[in-house]
Amino acid sequence: MKTPLLLLLLPALLHAAPVSEVRCTDGSQFKGTLLDIGTDRASFSADFLARPVPLKLDHILELTLPPHRGDFTGDHIASALLSNGDTLRGELSGVTDKEISLRTWYGGEMKLRRSMVDTLDIQNRPELIYAGPTGLEGWTQSSPDSWLYEDNQLRPKKSSMIARELELPQKIHFAFDMAWRSQPRFRFIFCSDDILSSNPDNCYVLMTNGHYFELRKSTSRNSPAALGPSIQIPEFRSREKIRVELLVDRKTGLIRLMVNGRIAADWTDPEPQVGAMGGGIHFEGNDNSLRFSRIEVNSWDGTVEGKAEIPDDGFLDEMDEDAPKAEEPEPDPTRIRLRNNDHIEGEMKGIEGGKVQLKTQFGDMELPVSRLRSFPLRGKKERDDYTLGLYEKPKRYTGDVRAWFTDGSRVTFRLESAENGRLKGYAQAFGQVDFDLKAFTRIEFNLYDPELEELRSADARW
Structure with a gap:
């Protein structure tokens, strides 16, 4: 295999940076701690190793880093x-x-x-209300030791629920990544009045129903009822990971569902003031392959644009994605x-x-x-x-890495050096940069090797 090498890399990351996982170009992976990176290799320590070991950079596919949420200034x-x-x-x-x-x-x-x-x-x-997960602290499990926290993700060991109490505003933005094997079966309960109950008296419930999403509302006055038709989700057939977002206006009753950034559904609660809703959020999984990550709860300004698109046949494949818009x-x-x-x-x-x-x-x-x-x-x-010359695409460089932010966005640049938790490099689109390493949750190497594309694609599905 012929892979590009990062030619100008780092004297050292002087403070050991914890790494959730190291994935290699041969498909192997292990958990460890990044100690330093040299001109052609990185050094890691791990519990199963007697001493730190070097690993050639052209054998590294990606590093996964612990999440950190930085704060923007301004309004x-x-x-x-x-x-x-x-x-x-x-x-x-x-x-x-x-x-x-x-x-x-x-x-x-x-x-x-x-x-x-x-x-x-x-x-x-x-306004940031919650970002994580960063552990099991603050979460309530439906039965003891029924959920795991690993690799910045929550995963059920068995059919069970995990919940958390928050202070929710009138207009809310919920978001999370969900990964699964085979067909997902789960419920996301929000605005719950009781995080100790698997079926709170007052709440909204987003749940899977085959290859569909369904939204229900429950109140102490009324039994759970659907707020509209079930919505077909093509990604359930052709993907094993999606990002789910909900925009909730508790005053008007509008609830918008977005999947991977596209508008999937707009539901309306005809009686939004009915029900003593609370601030609880619950994740319920019936399959131990389910994983929940990048959970964010923010305030929302109430702006809505566009409308839901109706899938043609419910099946999303590469041909659909490449079809002319x-x-x-x-x-x-x-x-x-x-x-x-x-x-x-x-x-x-x-x-x-x-x-x-x-x-x-x-x-x-x-x-x-x-x-x-x-x-x-x-x-x-x-x-x-x-x-x-008014619209251009940036040049690619040998030594480019692709670094992923906590919100799922990314930036590509030629990595030239790193020290004291800073990554320095260059990209044609913005010139020389000096990034805070904590901004990133994942860094991909060897970007332009065609032999590694299939391995990256398989990982992206999961």
């Missing part, structure tokens, strides 16, 4: 989707015709090449979209002191960055005509 979070599929998030601090600047906790001030930014989306900074209308480069879905026709001149300077037909004006939702970075012609 908004801007998400810049790059033309290669990477995503960087931070506070929008500057916009010119050449650069988009983000202030981040994990990499300081980053200046992105505008021609390599696909879209820019701005959201209110949510309907042509979208050409974006108007002068139309700036606001948080409340209004629009302003104008030109963005820059950002100063957290305010956007706009030139409009009515004169110059200023708006807080947090009032923006999005604005087009280019027109269709500018995007399609590569000779204009």
Whole structure:
């Protein structure tokens, strides 16, 4: 096997970094602690080893790291989707015709090449209520020792439930990853009034029903009842891992289900005020192959966009994913979209002191960055005509790694050195960078070896 080698790597990670798992290019894997990385190898210790052992970097597929949730500053979070599929998030601090600047906790001030930014989306900074899991502490199990915490995941040993009490706001965003073997059978209970009960009197229940999701509501006045039709989930047939998100407005009764980022269903509770709902969340698994990870509970600003798509035959495969999408209308480069879905026709001149300077037909004006939702970075012609140099994809480099953030987004860069818990490198889209290692939960090596693609794809399914 011929694999690219990370040519310029690290003097050392001086403080031993715990690693959940090391996966190798031959399919083997083990748990251990990363001690240091040299020019061509990394050193690990493990309980089953008499002494630390070196491992060649071109034999490493990926490292899994413990999760850490950093905090953004400011009153908004801007998400810049790059033309290669990477995503960087931070506070929008500057916009010119050449650069988009983000202030981040994990990499300081980053200046992105505008021609390599696909879209820019701005959201209110949510209040973090829970992010994990980081262990079993704080969770209540339906029977003693019925759940395991390992590799940053919760897993039932048998058919059982685990629950946690939270203080939930009126508008809530729930999110979690769920992995399984064969066909998943589980329930996610939220807004529960009793975390000690497997069937609380007052709660909502998202549950699997074959290849479908179903949502029910239970109150002390009424027995559990469906809030609408079951929703077919094509990924249940062709995947073994999905990300589930729920947007819940406890005032209006809207409950939106998203699967892997797409809108799967919009349900409405016709009587949202009925029922003494609480703050409990429960995960119930009937299969010990189920795994729950990247659990997040945040506040939500109540903004809803788009609508659910109806699957054609309920089966999602590679042909479906590669099928051409309907042509979208050409974006108007002068139309700036606001948080409340209004629009302003104008030109963005820059950002100063957290305010956007706009030139409009009515004169110059200023708006807080947090009032923006999005604005087009280019027109269709500018995007399609590569000779204009206004839309490009970053170059690939020998030594590139792909590092995954805790929220599931990723960034690709050439790793050049590391010390004191910092990763330094370079990418054409943003130049030299100095990342905090704690920002990442997984780092992939040997990205461009075609012989390793199948191994990565098999792992992604699980």
